Amino acid sequence: xxxxxxxxxxxxxxxxxxxxxxxxxxxxxxxxxxxxxxxxxxxxxxxxxxxxxxxxxxxxxxxxxxxxxxxxxxxxxxxxxxxxxxxxxxxxxxxxxxxxxxxxxxxxxxxxxxxxxxxxxxxxxxxxxxxxxxxxxxxxxxxxxxxxxxxxxxxxxxxxxxxxxxxxxxxxxxxxxxxxxxxxxxxxxxxxxxxxxxxxxxxxxxxxxxxxxxxxxxxxxxxxxxxxx
Amino acid sequence: xxxxxxxxxxxxxxxxxxxxxxxxxxxxxxxxxxxxxxxxxxxxxxxxxxxxxxxxxxxxxxxxxxxxxxxxxxxxxxxxxxxxxxxxxxxxxxxxxxxxxxxxxxxxxxxxxxxxxxxxxxxxxxxxxxxxxxxxxxxxxxxxxxxxxxxxxxxxxxxxxxxxxxxxxxxxxxxxxxxxxxxxxxxxxxxxxxxxxxxxxxxxxxxxxxxxxxxxxxxxxxxxxxxxx
Amino acid sequence: xxxxxxxxxxxxxxxxxxxxxxxxxxxxxxxxxxxxxxxxxxxxxxxxxxxxxxxxxxxxxxxxxxxxxxxxxxxxxxxxxxxxxxxxxxxxxxxxxxxxxxxxxxxxxxxxxxxxxxxxxxxxxxxxxxxxxxxxxxxxxxxxxxxxxxxxxxxxxxxxxxxxxxxxxxxxxxxxxxxxxxxxxxxxxxxxxxxxxxxxxxxxxxxxxxxxxxxxxxxxxxxxxxxxx
Amino acid sequence: xxxxxxxxxxxxxxxxxxxxxxxxxxxxxxxxxxxxxxxxxxxxxxxxxxxxxxxxxxxxxxxxxxxxxxxxxxxxxxxxxxxxxxxxxxxxxxxxxxxxxxxxxxxxxxxxxxxxxxxxxxxxxxxxxxxxxxxxxxxxxxxxxxxxxxxxxxxxxxxxxxxxxxxxxxxxxxxxxxxxxxxxxxxxxxxxxxxxxxxxxxxxxxxxxxxxxxxxxxxxxxxxxxxxx
DNA sequence: CATGAATGAGGCTTCATTCAT
DNA sequence: TATGAATGAAGCCTCATTCAT
Numbered sequence: 011x012x013x014x015x016x017x018x019x020x021x022x023x024x025x026x027x028x029x030x031x032x033x034x035x036x037x038x039x040x041x042x043x044x045x046x047x048x049x050x051x052x053x054x055x056x057x058x059x060x061x062x063x064x065x066x067x068x069x070x071x072x073x074x075x076x077x078x079x080x081x082x083x084x085x086x087x088x089x090x091x092x093x094x095x096x097x098x099x100x101x102x103x104x105x106x107x108x109x110x111x112x113x114x115x116x117x118x119x120x121x122x123x124x125x126x127x128x129x130x131x132x133x134x135x136x137x138x139x140x141x142x143x144x145x146x147x148x149x150x151x152x153x154x155x156x157x158x159x160x161x162x163x164x165x166x167x168x169x170x171x172x173x174x175x176x177x178x179x180x181x182x183x184x185x186x187x188x189x190x191x192x193x194x195x196x197x198x199x200x201x202x203x204x205x206x207x208x209x210x211x212x213x214x215x216x217x218x219x220x221x222x223x224x225x226x227x228x229x230x231x232x233x234x235x236x237x238x239x
Numbered sequence: 240x241x242x243x244x245x246x247x248x249x250x251x252x253x254x255x256x257x258x259x260x261x262x263x264x265x266x267x268x269x270x271x272x273x274x275x276x277x278x279x280x281x282x283x284x285x286x287x288x289x290x291x292x293x294x295x296x297x298x299x300x301x302x303x304x305x306x307x308x309x310x311x312x313x314x315x316x317x318x319x320x321x322x323x324x325x326x327x328x329x330x331x332x333x334x335x336x337x338x339x340x341x342x343x344x345x346x347x348x349x350x351x352x353x354x355x356x357x358x359x360x361x362x363x364x365x366x367x368x369x370x371x372x373x374x375x376x377x378x379x380x381x382x383x384x385x386x387x388x389x390x391x392x393x394x395x396x397x398x399x400x401x402x403x404x405x406x407x408x409x410x411x412x413x414x415x416x417x418x419x420x421x422x423x424x425x426x427x428x429x430x431x432x433x434x435x436x437x438x439x440x441x442x443x444x445x446x447x448x449x450x451x452x453x454x455x456x457x458x459x460x461x462x463x464x465x466x467x468x
Numbered sequence: 469x470x471x472x473x474x475x476x477x478x479x480x481x482x483x484x485x486x487x488x489x490x491x492x493x494x495x496x497x498x499x500x501x502x503x504x505x506x507x508x509x510x511x512x513x514x515x516x517x518x519x520x521x522x523x524x525x526x527x528x529x530x531x532x533x534x535x536x537x538x539x540x541x542x543x544x545x546x547x548x549x550x551x552x553x554x555x556x557x558x559x560x561x562x563x564x565x566x567x568x569x570x571x572x573x574x575x576x577x578x579x580x581x582x583x584x585x586x587x588x589x590x591x592x593x594x595x596x597x598x599x600x601x602x603x604x605x606x607x608x609x610x611x612x613x614x615x616x617x618x619x620x621x622x623x624x625x626x627x628x629x630x631x632x633x634x635x636x637x638x639x640x641x642x643x644x645x646x647x648x649x650x651x652x653x654x655x656x657x658x659x660x661x662x663x664x665x666x667x668x669x670x671x672x673x674x675x676x677x678x679x680x681x682x683x684x685x686x687x688x689x690x691x692x693x694x695x696x697x
Numbered sequence: 698x699x700x701x702x703x704x705x706x707x708x709x710x711x712x713x714x715x716x717x718x719x720x721x722x723x724x725x726x727x728x729x730x731x732x733x734x735x736x737x738x739x740x741x742x743x744x745x746x747x748x749x750x751x752x753x754x755x756x757x758x759x760x761x762x763x764x765x766x767x768x769x770x771x772x773x774x775x776x777x778x779x780x781x782x783x784x785x786x787x788x789x790x791x792x793x794x795x796x797x798x799x800x801x802x803x804x805x806x807x808x809x810x811x812x813x814x815x816x817x818x819x820x821x822x823x824x825x826x827x828x829x830x831x832x833x834x835x836x837x838x839x840x841x842x843x844x845x846x847x848x849x850x851x852x853x854x855x856x857x858x859x860x861x862x863x864x865x866x867x868x869x870x871x872x873x874x875x876x877x878x879x880x881x882x883x884x885x886x887x888x889x890x891x892x893x894x895x896x897x898x899x900x901x902x903x904x905x906x907x908x909x910x911x912x913x914x915x916x917x918x919x920x921x922x923x924x925x926x
Numbered sequence: 927c928a929t930g931a932a933t934g935a936g937g938c939t940t941c942a943t944t945c946a947t
Numbered sequence: 948t949a950t951g952a953a954t955g956a957a958g959c960c961t962c963a964t965t966c967a968t
Contacts (some may be wrong), residue, residue, distance in 0.1 A: 017951085031358045034263035038942060048950050053943060120356075126259075126410055127349075128355040136411070162422040164433050166407070169414055173406025174399035181355050184363065185398055193391040205395050210443045216441035218434075244930075266958065277933050282960060284931090472952075490814075492721035495937065506954050511939060513952090578814075584868050585807075585814040587719045593872065620880040624892050628861035632900075635860025636853070639813060642821070643856055651849040662879055663853050663905075670903035674895045703928090725963060735929050740964060 015168065017055050019045040025066050029120040033063055033130060064136050069135070070108075070118050078104040082147060087201045094155035098210060101148065102203050115199055116182050123180025156214055163218055167210045178202065246284050248274040254295050258349040262292055262359060270349035286454050288318060293365050296354070299337075300366070304373045307333040327439060329433050330377065344428055345411050352409030385443055392447055400439045407431065475490050475513050483524050487578040491521055522594050522667060525583070528576050529595070533602045535563040535688040541606060552613035559606065560661050567651060573657055582637030614672055621676055629668045636660065706732040712753050716807040718748055720817060751823050754812070757795075757805050758824070762831045765791040769834060779841035785897060788835065789890050795919055802886055803869050810867025840851050850905055858897045865889065 023045035027036045037061060042049045056062040081100045082091070090096045108115065123134050149168070154163055178185065179199070190196050256265045271278045285291040309331045311320070319325045336346070354362050378397070385393055385419055407414065408428070419425050434449035481503035485494045487527065500507045514520040538547070538556045542560055548554045561634050563573070583591050607626070614622055638659070710732035711856045714723045725746055729736045743749040769778070777783045795802065812820050836855070843851055865872065866886070877883050 014948095034261065035358050037940075041938080050944085050950060050952095054949070059942065112368075123356045126406065127352045128326065141339065162418060162424055163434065165418055166414075166423065166426075166431070169407050169410075170403035170438050171433065173404070174402040176396055177355065177406050178395070179404025184355075189391060189394055195391055197395075202395070205392065206399065208447065209396055209399050209442045212445035213438045213442040214265055216437040218437065239927095245932080267960090268957080278959095279933060279935095279961080280931090283933090288959065474953080483713055490721065492719065496939090497936080507938095508954060508956095509952090510939080510956090517938065561869055581814045582819065584864065585810040586869075587717070587722055620876060620882055621892065622883075623880065624865070624889070627865055628893065628896050631861040631864025632857035633860070635813070636865050638857050639856075643853075647849060647852055651852065653849055655853075660853070663850065664857065666903040667854055667857050667900045671896045671900040673901035676895065701927095724961075726961080736963095737929060737965085741928070747964065 014046050014055075016045075016051055017048050019047055020052060020055065020064055021069055024062055025070075025117060025121070028063065028066060028124070029117040030083055030100055033059075038062075039053070060132055063130070063133055067121065067133070067137060068140070070121075071141055074104065074108055076107065078144055078148070082151065085151075091151045092154040092157075094152075095211060097148075097155050098207060102207065106200065106203060115122055116179065117177035119176065119182070121180075123176045126176060143183065159214075159218070164214075167216075171213060174206065174210070174213075178206070240432075243284075245274075245276050245280055249291070250274055250295055250298055251280060253291055254299075254350070256344060257292065257295060257353065258336075258346045261353055262288075264392060267291075291359055296350065296362070296366060297369070298351075300370055303333065303337055304312055304370055305378070305460075307373055307377070311380065312349065314380075320380045321383035321428065323381075323443065324440060326339055326377075326380055326384050327436060331436065335429065335432060345408060348405060348408030348411070349410075352405045355405065388447070403435065403438070403442075406433070474503075474505050475511055478510060478513065478520070478590075479524055481581070482520055483528075486521065486524060486582065487575045490582055491517075496520075502586075518590055521588065521591055525579065525591070525595060525643060526598070528579075529599055531598055532562065532566055535566060536602055536606070540609065543609075549609045550612035552610075552672065553614050553669060555606075555609055555666060560665065564658065564661060572676055574637060577634060577637035577640070579638075581634045584634065617672075617676070625672050625674075627673060632664065632667070632671075636664070659691055700920075701742075703734050703738055706734055707739060707742065707749070708753055708756055711749055712757075712804060712808070715750065715753060715811070716804045719811055725749075747819055750817070750820055754808065754820070754824065755827070757808075758828055761791065761795055762828055764795065765831055765835070768839065772838075778838045779844075780837060780843075781839075781842035781901065782898060784838055784842050785833075785894060789894065793890060794888065803866065806863065806866035806869065810863050846901075846905070851901075854901055854903075858900060861893065861897070861900075865893070 020041060023041045024036070027041055027044060030036075039049060041062075042051060045051075052059065052062055056065055076099070078186070081104050085091050085100050087095065106115070126139065149164075152166060152168065153159075153161070159167070163219050177201070182199070182202075186197055249270060252270045255267070256270055256273060259265075267281050268278060270291075271281060274280075281288065281291055283295055308329070310333050314320050314325065314329050334344070353359075354366065378393075381397065382388075382390070382393065388396070408431070411428070411431075417428055478499060481499045482494070485499055485502060488494075496510050497507060499520075500510060505507075510517065510520055514523055536559070539562050543549050543554060543558050566573070582588075585594065607622075610626065611617075611619070611622065617625070637660070640657070640660075644655055707728060710728045711723070714728055714731060717723075725739050726736060728749075732738075739746065740751055743752055765788070768791050772778050772783065772787050785899060793802070805806060811817070812824065840846075840848070841856065848852070867888070869886070869889075873884055
């Protein structure tokens with residue numbers, strides 16, 4: 011049951027190389043070379059390259075999914091599931107404090123970005139079927155926390171937010187370089203999540219514009235913000 | 240000066256196939272096959288696959304860049320450059336009403352998503368050097384429109400927003416399918432932009448949290464958190 | 469350690485085809501076709517075409533180098549190292565009686581000619597670094613055998629001689645045809661080496677002209693020359 | 698009749714590039730690029746790449762052939778045709794003092810080396826048929842100058858000598874680098890020909906060994922040398 | 927007379943995968 | 948269980964050449 015050393019070495023190498031160069035751009039040769047295992051080992055242990063890709067994700071997401079379930083259990087036990095801010099905090103905490111801390115969060119976020127943008131339908135399908143449960147659970151709590159939003163509006167806003175996270179974190183290296191160059195400031199993922207939280211919070215709470223949004227409708231204020239400051 | 244028929248056919252085919260399958264996953268053979276031109280034509284007209292990729296982007300972004308410049312000129316002529324909502328409206332309008340409407344916006348957004356997530360450093364470098372001017376101009380106006388934000392904070396928020404746009408639009412097909420299935424509602428890009436606007440507006444205007452906000456922090460008050468620490 | 473059958477077949481085919489058509493003019497397709505192995509086998513076993521070229525040379529020169537070392541050992545044991553004629557005899561014998569007599573000397577000489585004339589810098593560098601030792605050893609003995617020559621003079625004469633050998637042997641087919649046609653005489657390599665020896669011997673021992681010897685110079689006396697000066 | 702500028706430019710570029718990289722390794726694209734003429738110009742003016750190669754040789758060898766004929770005329774007029782040293786001097790002078798001195802001798806010697814070693818049968822055939830006359834004439838004079846040699850022996854010795862010249866000059870850059878590194882001496886072609894002459898002279902005059910030349914037959918001296926020292 | 931466009935053939939290399947050992 | 952050898956497919960690119968203009 012314990013994954014052999016070979017399997018682990020392959021997964022470690024693949025994780026880094028996939029994140030760095032993309033799936034198609036990373037050959038099995040390179041992976042096995044870095045892992046210092048036989049070229050045929052990937053097909054032997056995983057069956058195919060696609061299966062390896064999925065295994066890389068599962069190794070990360072399985073514990074994450076379990077961890078997030080735990081935290082949501084606790085949140086519900088405290089009957090705080092409908093507090094939007096606590097819900098977001100819980101999510102952020104689970105992402106940031108993943109137990110498998112020998113793995114790089116940035117690396118995995120890059121992989122997640124690739125999974126969405128690259129033509130890896132097989133991967134998205136797998137992820138959806140395997141982690142649909144936890145996603146649905148989170149979405150349900152989010153609905154309780156934002157009862158003022160129509161379901162479809164919430165759906166889109168959640169994905170806006172998801173886009174912010176994945177895009178920013180998956181391109182972190184590039185963006186960090188720019189930021190460092192322009193603002194002389196090296197940012198960590200923790201700091202980034204600190205910056206992201208209020209943005210996500212207010213984005214989700216923004217009032218809905220019921221009609222078109224042609225210029226002139228800029229009377230929108232954001233009442234709830236006042237309570238925080 | 241006028242691009243030959245062959246050149247146009249190649250660009251058209253490449254645009255669609257790249258968006259659909261990614262850059263590495265799309266072979267020149269397939270592109271030239273779809274374009275019904277000779278395999279060597281790509282190398283003849285563009286020099287390499289990388290140059291073709293860049294050309295696909297430039298064909299779209301050059302007119303866009305020009306159009307946005309025009310609109311920003313008008314905006315400044317009206318002395319409305321520092322109105323955040325008008326500024327966003329201008330950007331949205333430029334994106335949505337691109338003259339070359341024979342090109343699919345969704346397709347291009349997918350390409351943009353790929354450009355950021357895939358390992359195409361050459362492409363990002365090219366885009367940055369070629370469209371840095373218009374980006375800087377927009378950023379300068381955005382600074383006037385959001386004077387309360389520190390430069391670095393604005394930088395990151397802009398990219399949060401960018402992530403929302405690119406992620407949502409580049410995965411539009413998938414997301415639209417889900418939304419249609421769950422909420423029985425077929426969304427258009429126009430509607431999506433209507434939904435996005437208030438979110439972007441409030442995201443940019445969200446108050447800055449001055450200290451760290453890791454779980455347990457006190458800035459944002461949520462009483463029960465105390466029990467965790 | 470033992471070269472697989474596939475490796476040997478590739479080397480055999482490459483040796484002949486390279487000698488016959490040159491390096492650039494011989495495609496891997498043709499080599500693998502003649503060797504009746506898979507096209508990818510060359511890259512699998514050798515890594516690249518260049519590496520294959522070098523391997524062809526090494527397969528021949530490694531045993532040759534070892535053999536010549538042996539013979540020079542024996543020569544020095546007999547304290548005959550400084551006898552020019554014995555030294556040349558030793559070299560000739562080593563070249564002519566190479567153990568791997570399943571390989572064609574003529575073929576290899578052609579390859580050697582190509583190595584020098586074609587633009588294969590990588591090959592020359594490799595040969596120099598790999599066989600510099602045996603070359604230096606021979607040169608050292610040659611210095612003892614021709615103490616009357618300045619080092620640089622000896623260097624050039626050695627290469628004159630080398631040119632004679634390589635040029636003649638590498639073009640042997642053509643020249644032999646002409647000779648056969650004109651002088652009705654089919655020559656073997658052994659006979660050729662018999663003809664070459666006195667020429668090499670006297671070329672090396674030729675007196676040095678101390679000044680320039682542009683037309684009309686007087687250093688080398690041959691009666692009729694006097695009528696010119 | 699006067700070759701157009703385009704033709705000259707192509708020949709100039711081809712001459713240098715062929716010498717530097719070989720025939721197969723030099724593409725028409727590169728030639729026309731360097732010559733700054735249209736890619737199709739080569740096929741337009743010369744018909745094919747092979748024809749261009751031949752044209753490069755003819756542009757050099759035609760005047761050389763004419764010049765050598767002249768010099769041999771004068772030599773015969775002086776009834777000095779059978780003087781070996783004067784014959785060699787004449788040849789050397791013709792080679793060294795070619796009228797078309799805007800062309801590099803070294804460059805051309807490299808080309809000649811390539812012509813012999815590379816698989817350019819078409820070229821060798823062309824050269825033989827076009828310059829066979831002057832070669833025969835020289836050979837006839839050489840026979841008069843070395844009456845003691847059997848025809849076949851002379852034939853081979855002439856080619857030994859030719860090998861020395863072509864090999865040394867065609868690989869001049871490489872050899873010069875070595876010589877410069879080892880003996881701190883930068884040699885010119887003129888100096889090289891000074892070194893070559895006595896070697897050629899004595900090589901041609903070396904006594905014939907009538908039988909085998911196994912070790913032990915080293916009683917051979919070279920009587921004429923004695924008269925020099 | 928000269929050229930830009932286009933082409934079919936073929937170049938070397940790399941890929942993921944399979945299989946006998 | 949694990950691997951070295953081998954393979955068919957396909958990758959991108961460059962070639963010399965042709966042809967309509």
